[in-house]
Amino acid sequence: MDFQFKQTVPSEWVDYNGHMNDAEYNTAFSQATDAFIEGIGLNEEARARFHYTIFTLETHTCYLQEMKEGEAFTITAQVLDYDAKRIHLFLSMHHDDGDLAATLEEMLMGIDQNEGRGAPFPDPVAKNISELYQKQADQDQPKQAGRTIGIRRK
Known part of the structure; x- marks a missing residue:
C-alpha cells in the first residue's frame, strides 16, 4: 500500500493571517489518519465485523511552511514502529511542488470495542501493518x- 491523501485548503480553514489555521493542519492530518486506518483494512464494515477500532493516544505537529487557500497538498504516511496493538505513525504534508509544509507524529492504539480497552489488531490488519512496515524499512527516520x-x- 502506497498511502497518499490529497486535499485542497478550503476557505474555511484560512485564518486572519491569510494562511491555514494551526487547528486545520490537524484536521487534515486527522482525515489522513482515518484514510490510513481504512487503508490497512479497518473500514466501516471491518470495524463492525471485528468490533474493533483505533484511537489516537498522542500527537506532535510541526508547522514548517504556510498553506494558503486553494493550495493542494498531499499527505503521506510512514510506519515508524508497531507492535501487536500500537502503531507509531508519521505523516508528512507536502505542497504540490514537493516542499514539506507540516508533519504529524502520532501513536495509535487498537481498541476492542466490546471490552473498551487496547487489544491486538485483527489478523488481516496486523498483516497489512507488517507488510507496510517492511516495505518502508529502508526509509530514513x-x-x-x-x-x-x-x-x-x-
Whole structure:
C-alpha cells in the first residue's frame, strides 16, 4: 500500500493571517489518519465485523511552511514502529511542488470495542501493518520524529 491523501485548503480553514489555521493542519492530518486506518483494512464494515477500532493516544505537529487557500497538498504516511496493538505513525504534508509544509507524529492504539480497552489488531490488519512496515524499512527516520518541546538554555 502506497498511502497518499490529497486535499485542497478550503476557505474555511484560512485564518486572519491569510494562511491555514494551526487547528486545520490537524484536521487534515486527522482525515489522513482515518484514510490510513481504512487503508490497512479497518473500514466501516471491518470495524463492525471485528468490533474493533483505533484511537489516537498522542500527537506532535510541526508547522514548517504556510498553506494558503486553494493550495493542494498531499499527505503521506510512514510506519515508524508497531507492535501487536500500537502503531507509531508519521505523516508528512507536502505542497504540490514537493516542499514539506507540516508533519504529524502520532501513536495509535487498537481498541476492542466490546471490552473498551487496547487489544491486538485483527489478523488481516496486523498483516497489512507488517507488510507496510517492511516495505518502508529502508526509509530514513524523518528529522521531525521523536522531537520534544522545550527552550534550549545556553
